[in-house]
Amino acid sequence: SRSINLAVIPGDGIGQEVVAEGLKVLSAVLPQDVKLETKEYDFGARRYHATGETLTDTDLEQLQAHDAILLGAIGDPSVPSGVLERGFLLKLRFAFDHHVNLRPSKLLPGVQTPLAGQPEIDFVVVREGTEGPYTGNGGTIRKGTPQEVATEVSVNTAFGVERVVRDAFARAQARPRKKLALVHKNNVLTFAGHLWTNVFNKVAEEFPEVTTEYMHVDAATIYLVTQPERFDVIVTDNLFGDIITDLAAAISGGIGVAASGNINPGGTYPSMFEPVHGSAPDIAGQGKADPSATVLSVALLLRHLGHEAEAARIEEAVSADLAERVGGPARSTADIGDALVARVAG
Amino acid sequence: SRSINLAVIPGDGIGQEVVAEGLKVLSAVLPQDVKLETKEYDFGARRYHATGETLTDTDLEQLQAHDAILLGAIGDPSVPSGVLERGFLLKLRFAFDHHVNLRPSKLLPGVQTPLAGQPEIDFVVVREGTEGPYTGNGGTIRKGTPQEVATEVSVNTAFGVERVVRDAFARAQARPRKKLALVHKNNVLTFAGHLWTNVFNKVAEEFPEVTTEYMHVDAATIYLVTQPERFDVIVTDNLFGDIITDLAAAISGGIGVAASGNINPGGTYPSMFEPVHGSAPDIAGQGKADPSATVLSVALLLRHLGHEAEAARIEEAVSADLAERVGGPARSTADIGDALVARVAG
Ligand SMILES: CC(C)[C@H](C(=O)O)[C@@H](O)C(=O)O
Ligand SMILES: CC(C)[C@H](C(=O)O)[C@@H](O)C(=O)O
Numbered sequence: 283s284r285s286i287n288l289a290v291i292p293g294d295g296i297g298q299e300v301v302a303e304g305l306k307v308l309s310a311v312l313p314q315d316v317k318l319e320t321k322e323y324d325f326g327a328r329r330y331h332a333t334g335e336t337l338t339d340t341d342l343e344q345l346q347a348h349d350a351i352l353l354g355a356i357g358d359p360s361v362p363s364g365v366l367e368r369g370f371l372l373k374l375r376f377a378f379d380h381h382v383n384l385r386p387s388k389l390l391p392g393v394q395t396p397l398a399g400q401p402e403i404d405f406v407v408v409r410e411g412t413e414g415p416y417t418g419n420g421g422t423i424r425k426g427t428p429q430e431v432a433t434e435v436s437v438n439t440a441f442g443v444e445r446v447v448r449d450a451f452a453r454a455q456a457r458p459r460k461k462l463a464l465v466h467k468n469n470v471l472t473f474a475g476h477l478w479t480n481v482f483n484k485v486a487e488e489f490p491e492v493t494t495e496y497m498h499v500d501a502a503t504i505y506l507v508t509q510p511e512r513f514d515v516i517v518t519d520n521l522f523g524d525i526i527t528d529l530a531a532a533i534s535g536g537i538g539v540a541a542s543g544n545i546n547p548g549g550t551y552p553s554m555f556e557p558v559h560g561s562a563p564d565i566a567g568q569g570k571a572d573p574s575a576t577v578l579s580v581a582l583l584l585r586h587l588g589h590e591a592e593a594a595r596i597e598e599a600v601s602a603d604l605a606e607r608v609g610g611p612a613r614s615t616a617d618i619g620d621a622l623v624a625r626v627a628g
Numbered sequence: 629s630r631s632i633n634l635a636v637i638p639g640d641g642i643g644q645e646v647v648a649e650g651l652k653v654l655s656a657v658l659p660q661d662v663k664l665e666t667k668e669y670d671f672g673a674r675r676y677h678a679t680g681e682t683l684t685d686t687d688l689e690q691l692q693a694h695d696a697i698l699l700g701a702i703g704d705p706s707v708p709s710g711v712l713e714r715g716f717l718l719k720l721r722f723a724f725d726h727h728v729n730l731r732p733s734k735l736l737p738g739v740q741t742p743l744a745g746q747p748e749i750d751f752v753v754v755r756e757g758t759e760g761p762y763t764g765n766g767g768t769i770r771k772g773t774p775q776e777v778a779t780e781v782s783v784n785t786a787f788g789v790e791r792v793v794r795d796a797f798a799r800a801q802a803r804p805r806k807k808l809a810l811v812h813k814n815n816v817l818t819f820a821g822h823l824w825t826n827v828f829n830k831v832a833e834e835f836p837e838v839t840t841e842y843m844h845v846d847a848a849t850i851y852l853v854t855q856p857e858r859f860d861v862i863v864t865d866n867l868f869g870d871i872i873t874d875l876a877a878a879i880s881g882g883i884g885v886a887a888s889g890n891i892n893p894g895g896t897y898p899s900m901f902e903p904v905h906g907s908a909p910d911i912a913g914q915g916k917a918d919p920s921a922t923v924l925s926v927a928l929l930l931r932h933l934g935h936e937a938e939a940a941r942i943e944e945a946v947s948a949d950l951a952e953r954v955g956g957p958a959r960s961t962a963d964i965g966d967a968l969v970a971r972v973a974g
Binding site: 363364367368372395396397398415416418420421422424426427428429430431432433434435436437438439440441444467468469470471472473474475476477479480499500501503504507508521524525526527528529531532533536537 | 709710713714718741742743744761762764766767768770772773774775776777778779780781782783784785786787790813814815816817818819820821822823825826845846847849850853854867870871872873874875877878879882883
């Protein structure tokens with residue numbers, strides 16, 4: 283489309299800094315005739331402390347009016363664990379039905395990995411985003427007593443599993459290697475595991491060109507460090523996806539370069555793009571944060587909105603910038619942003 | 629004690645081969661005056677196919693008569709996923725209240741790791757073994773239809789969490805670095821997460837010398853590959869423990885050397901010791917399996933039964949054997965076993 287109406291949520295800590303650079307690069311990459319409108323929202327720890335609010339119905343209505351959302355990071359040690367996660371991040375993912383949580387992992391040339399050798403890493407995890415142990419189902423009885431019992435209920439539906447599995451098959455089909463791995467723990471979590479496995483096998487029949495495999499989540503962590511090159515597309519449950527995508531980020535350059543999209547494929551709701559990293563309060567305000575993950579999230583955002591050429595230009599710019607950094611001095615958040623602006627504009 | 633009455637469950641696939649070596653080393657390391665009695669049980673895929681049984685009440689009664697259990701591996705592709713896992717392995721862990729699932733990770737000299745550099749890795753994961761998402765709670769409605777809903781319920785009790793957390797604190801206290809990390813996901817799984825966190829903080833008051841930290845499970849996978857040396861003791865939930873101990877094994881020499889103990893600390897029930905690896909049907913019967921993980925599990929077994937000197941001797945033997953292997957030709961399962969026998973006897 284010839285205009286982008288973007289909601290911007292810088293959030294907490296380094297979120298502010300990295301989003302500023304993401305927006306600079308976004309403005310620079312867009313052709314003259316694409317009109318960019320942005321509106322900033324002050325969600326996060328400050329607003330929570332000031333008003334007690336995390337995300338209201340009115341907020342959701344306002345966000346709904348945008349084509350997409352760019353988020354920096356939400357979270358601060360001053361807020362009890364879980365309040366902003368459940369009250370903002372997950373609330374937004376659930377309210378806007380972000381059922382495809384897309385997390386690409388690509389080890390770019392020159393980028394350091396903790397793995398020996400220089401394995402070829404280029405896969406994408408399609409993490410389910412609206413079910414599993416993330417639903418908030420469960421509860422506590424006899425809280426704080428020696429008789430306390432706390433439960434967490436993982437909820438899985440054929441509807442929810444099938445749509446994300448189908449999305450993953452379509453992505454695998456569109457990639458050169460056409461490989462898809464289902465990661466679960468179906469030998470222990472047999473109820474959910476059988477649902478995932480059966481749906482996966484059924485949808486597989488519609489994609490005869492896609493090579494499939496099944497892998498337990500524990501085994502997947504082994505392969506991610508010993509044979510990461512074997513992966514092309516992975517589809518998995520919300521919690522397993524959370525865990526293995528942090529590992530995937532770690533082996534492919536760290537969370538400084540890990541981008542993600544919380545996608546509502548049908549477009550009923552705006553999709554949200556965010557770096558995988560958190561607000562990193564320890565380095566906030568010092569210009570030390572690497573904005574690359576946010577800039578790469580902007581690329582995912584552009585691709586989602588149909589601006590493929592611009593998305594690719596950003597990815598090439600980040601790749602070239604990372605390769606050039608090798609052995610060089612540390613650069614500030616803004617320096618990296620400026621360098622990327624120069625590259626995408628050039 | 630001056631006698632060991634051991635139940636031996638070779639199980640499936642390479643389980644048979646590695647247990648044979650484990651027993652050879654056990655016999656060789658024991659002083660003359662310690663009487664070793666072993667009784668073999670035929671649990672696993674063959675028995676399941678022959679009788680439909682996985683683990684009966686009578687089986688449990690028989691096993692109860694032993695001081696400890698040595699297990700090779702259970703599982704075969706001919707048995708549907710989950711049948712032997714839930715019907716045998718987990719049934720045994722639950723029936724014998726193996727609430728401390730102990731998994732040490734130590735990168736021994738000369739052992740290959742997929743990590744760059746040669747990080748110092750020497751930590752132990754204390755995984756809860758009788759609660760969490762492993763209880764088998766949950767269910768399925770409208771199975772096989774587009775309206776299917778499958779749930780998995782993670783059950784966590786103050787009783788269950790406190791005893792494993794206390795065990796982990798005691799282990800941390802006994803180690804030179806005295807560090808303990810709680811790994812959970814308390815920002816999302818808030819019911820279980822708060823229980824774990826509160827119990828952890830309460831028990832911490834009894835161990836003022838132990839340095840504690842909390843880490844989300846996703847972040848833990850990052851640190852395991854970028855800073856494994858930071859870990860000393862980790863305590864975690866059953867499922868998170870399953871996942872991170874496979875990763876821990878991968879970074880510290882692979883599952884060929886990863887040992888584990890399923891421990892009932894009070895001794896009401898016999899504890900069970902087993903390699904972390906599975907039955908590996910692809911290489912079964914070829915003498916290719918590395919028995920080191922089983923032999924190291926025998927060391928954990930001996931330590932549990934109070935034979936510390938013999939446990940240490942086995943660990944030294946495995947360490948020396950691994951160091952000597954570097955660059956050498958591949959050796960058979962029995963060759964490695966024989967070499968270890970020579971070392972512990974010598
Ligand atoms: C902050 C937290 C709620 C979130 C998650 O668990 O999904 C984060 O870890 C992520 O991966 O986006
Ligand atoms: C085989 C399976 C039931 C088991 C588990 O999940 O605990 C295994 O992965 C392990 O780690 O011992």
